[in-house]
Amino acid sequence: MSFITEVEVDVTVDILPSWALDPVLSVEHVFMRFGGLVAVNDLSFTAGRGDITALIGPNGAGKTTVFNCITGFYKPTQGMLLLKHGSGDSYLLERMTDFRISAKARVARTFQNIRLFSGMTVLENLLVAQHNPLMLASGMTILGVLGLPGYKRAEKVAIERAKYWLDKTGLYSRADDPAGDLPYGAQRRLEIARAMCTGPELLCLDEPAAGLNPRESAELNALLLDIRGTEKTSILLIEHDMSVVMEISDHVVVLEYGTKISDGTPSAVRNDPRVIAAYLGVDDEEVEKVEEQLDEIIAESTP
Amino acid sequence: MTSDATVTKHGPDIPAAVKDAVLAGVIALGIFGPLVGLKTEQNMSNELVITTRWGLVAVIVGIVMAGRFLLTTFIWPTIAVRKQRDKAPPSAGRLAFLASFKKWFPSGSLVFLFLYPAIVVYLLGFQGSLKWVDNFGIQILIYVMLGWGLNIVVGLAGLLDLGYVAFYAVGAYSYALLATHFGLSFWLLLPMAGILAALWGIMLGFPVLRLRGDYLAIVTLAFGEIIRLVLINFRELTNGSAGISSIPKITFFGIWSFDVSAPNNFAKVWGLAMSSAYYKIFLYYLILLLALLTAFVTLRLRKLPIGRAWEALREDEIACRSLGINTTNTKLTAFALGAMFGGFAGSFFAARQGFVSPESFVFMESAVIVAIVVLGGMGSMIGVALAAVAMIGGTELLRELSFLKAVFGDNFDPDQFRMLFFGLAMVLIMIWRPRGFVSAREPTVFLTERKAISGSLVKEGHG
Incomplete structure (x- = not known):
């Protein structure tokens, strides 16, 4: 080798x-x-x-x-x-x-110059990271538009996962604030939490x-x-x-x-x-x- | 309140304001006196003669003086007071008012929209209602729908599309051609026009996937022009600039027809006096429902992963890719869905007009729709609807400017100044609210409290 x-x-x-x-x-x-x-x-x-x-x-x-x-x-x-x-x-x-x-x-990554979705809330940032499983759960959007309960359940699971990472990174209290409003150190932690949400x-x-x-x-x-x-x-x-x-x-x-x-x-x-x-x-x-x-x-x- | 103190501090100083206004008037006289007051004309024997228009100069100088006076005594102090007030946190009463306004405005306006034709008919009778239902109601609602459709592409996904009218044209010609040649019903062709427009949306989407910002705007603009030029030059199919006429009217789900000669004509069946108002009112409700469908689907999509992916794409495309989001598919779905709603609106437009020609799908239309989205506040449904009312309703109202003939003389044609006023209004609104009527973004999900996100944090998207 x-x-x-x-x-x-x-x-x-x-x-x-x-x-x-x-x-x-x-x-x-x-x-x-x-x-x-x-x-x-x-x-x-x-x-x-x-x-x-x-x-x-x-x-x-x-x-x-x-x-x-x-x-x-x-x-x-x-x-x-x-x-x-x-x-x-x-x-x-x-x-x-x-x-x-x-x-x-x-493989998840973070960036040298932070790349958060600054106009979206902290929680939304973590949900975007779980795009692929949620997309499947929403039946590639079609079932989701019809409002079927399967997607609601999947979204709850995704929010739980986001909460877990918010807890770990100490951002729970800022969950509903826009990511762009966080102080620098918190933005760095959020980027790690977002990467970890992709599993x-x-x-x-x-x-x-x-x-x-x-x-x-x-x-x-x-x-x-x-x-x-x-x-x-x-x-x-x-x-x-x-x-x-x-x-x-x-x-x-x-x-x-x-x-x-x-x-x-x-x-x-x-x-x-x-x-x-x-x-x-x-x-x-x-x-x-x-x-x-x-x-x-x-x-x-x-x- | 601090505002009282600021009023006295910035309070109007009348003598100074009058002096200021007179000075402005003198300058205006210096400029407009020779420019407007003196006019050279050729008389019958081909000699240049000077005619004078001192009355007009007086009016202009008067306007300048009055404007300057108002500016110094009223507008500037008001702006200063507002700035002062915006710095201080809003009072509890104001907050409560804003909250209840925000809560009741959408449902309130919805109720009004459903009652609108009834109100107009009650006030003006069937014949009198025509103008208000058709020129204002239907016309505005078409643009509300187009604005909401484009909002998906520009407002949510942040892809600046200057050729949106192309999809409107595809929808309109789909209905016009398939209905006139094959006699298919509107209810079958409506979804088909949407699907065809969506396909064209994807076709536009593929070549522009790698483009961003200004470059994307240029290519979409070109795409809009290509569609229009094809419609003009593909005479065998589209009948060129002459357009397609006698497009069949929409039936009430095949039960009642609105054709005068048809045996199941709505008015005949119900034993009513013949009037085109029934058809207009029916069209009004149809476009209202179509627009609401657009709003419903968009609001649903925003809360779904695809909607969040669109917004994330607007915020940062590279971060999106690092999170495993297929940005190609995300962009194409935005183009396709936006185009689909444009197609729906287009087929409705063709059915309503009974005639389509490439004239209806010029770049100006795209520009107006983009302006509606930008003016409304990108991404905001209420804002876009308000902007459509202001822009389309406003330009319709500007047709009623004949009173200006009293000032400017009989050969003054107010219609020619419509776009001037329109542009001026847009400039003023953009100074007043640079991010559109509703700049704050509503989060799609929240843990404890729904907080609106300030427009300054939300990105406009760069492709």
């Missing part, structure tokens, strides 16, 4: 890391080119089932591009994106259109902690851990806030200029000289030194 070669940085060849054993998402040799610009260059990584996987890297590293490839907003130029459900169904995401990825493969197998969060104050950030951590723990939803997140990344993630993938430079547990990545170099920068002379150190680390970790 190809991922064996990918995890060489911090693990031995014969012991697979936990996320490689039962991956919910395997990204294999993905390229994304925009004309001459290579935004993602031969990226391969796996996100384990029930894990919180963080995708980090300096600005312009191609993180959001990877997200857009996974959620179908871009078609990767080359490569494979395999999503496996717990039930065993698997989907090749690079062959699916964006709305099918959400509807069928059950996703994999939740992709694009900078969920951006612009949050420390208290809101801690609440977000608790919410994400709860989503992983109670809902058994795997999470893939892009984040700049290292307190979030190091505290809650099980697995960190680091990108720089579209290339993966590190992949491992948070502590392993934190001490990876290449990651430090990418974030802080080094002199040319130091690069050689760093590479030497790197060789030593690899030599040490190999029995």
Whole structure:
């Protein structure tokens, strides 16, 4: 299997890391080119089932591009994106259109710049997220227009589900307010609640902690851990806030200029000289030194 | 109340206002004196002679002075007071009044609409009622229905469609052609016209799926023109600009006919005096029911997933796709349903006129319908209905401007100024209410309390 070669940085060849054993998402040799610009260059990584996987890297590293490839907003130029459900169904995401990825493969996402339906109430936002099951219940609208009771029941179930997520995100009291009226932190939480209302197998969060104050950030951590723990939803997140990344993630993938430079547990990545170099920068002379150190680390970790 | 204080503070300062008005009058005299007061005409021997129209100049200067005086003494202070009052929270009494008004207005106006022909006939007799039932009642209700149909596309789904009249034309020609050639009944052709228009709606929908905003508007505008030009040039089928005449009248479900010569003529059967008023009143109720059907279906759809998906599409298309909503189907259903109601209205129009020609389906019609939707407040049913009454009723009322001949002389044709007044009124209304009559959006579902959503948060849609 190809991922064996990918995890060489911090693990031995014969012991697979936990996320490689039962991956919910395997990204294999993905390229994304925009004309001459290579935004993602031969990226391969796996996100384990029930894990919180963080995708980090300096600005312009191609993180959001990877997200857009996974959620179908871009078609990767080359490569494979395999999503496996717990039930065993698997989907090749690079062959699916964006709305099918959400509807069928059950990948939900949030956006870096919040995209709520600002003129609709919080509750309506959560009901729009349950469009597909409700559409079926309304008999593709026809039975619903006739006012048959089957749809009313389905709508009640959908509202219950929305209430559940309103409770979890602490938005219950604002349910009837327009989404555009919520404060920034609440909008971020609502976007997560809306994504969770689609019942996703994999939740992709694009900078969920951006612009949050420390208290809101801690609440977000608790919410994400709860989503992983109670809902058994795997999470893939892009984040700049290292307190979030190091505290809650099980697995960190680091990108720089579209290339993966590190992949491992948070502590392993934190001490990876290449990651430090990418974030802080080094002199040319130091690069050689760093590479030497790197060789030593690899030599040490190999029995 | 604070408003009393503001009145005295901004209170009219009459001498200053008079001075101001006189100054405005002097400026108006300077401008209009030479422009309007002096007119050159050729006399019989081809010489240019100057004729003077000082009376007209006096009238114009008088209007300017009076307008300026009113503006400084009354309109501006009122606006200032209103602004002050809007800043303060509305009083409890006002809130209660607004709430009860909101509650009773729809049902009250519905009762009025059903009683309207009876009231008019009672007041003016059958012959006198013709104008009020036909020119006002039926005409306004057709536009209410068209407005409600377009409201699905523009107001809910946020797709700016400037070629809506095309579907109206498809409906009208469907009925006109199928009824005259095959003698099919209106009651069979009404749904068929709706279906045909919906198909055309989908045909328009496919090429414009990827377009947004201005580009969508341009393509839909072109589509409307294409349909009209096809109707003009496909002479073998549509009889070109001459149009199709003697389109059969609608029967009362086949039981009674409104044809004068028919043995089961309504008036003959009931032993009444012959009059076209019965047919007009029947048409009035028919279009009222059709419009109410549109309203009923739209209100139902808004509470269904498809309606919420339309509104979500208007708010943010990318977010919609990220939630697994098939935006292609969502847009196409909006186009198809909007077109279907346009088709219904079209077939009714053909039956009512008894004659259709491409002349009736010019771009101006599309513009009026879009204006009704925008003026009413996008997405609001009551607002659109009010806007249709104001726009169509208003332009009908503007036909009664012959009293202006007293001012402007006998060769003044008030009909020519109808569109001028109409445009002026629209500009004023849009300054007064930039988001239309009813800008707030009613949520489709609520947990504890139904709160109207301020229009400033609701997006207009960008395609």
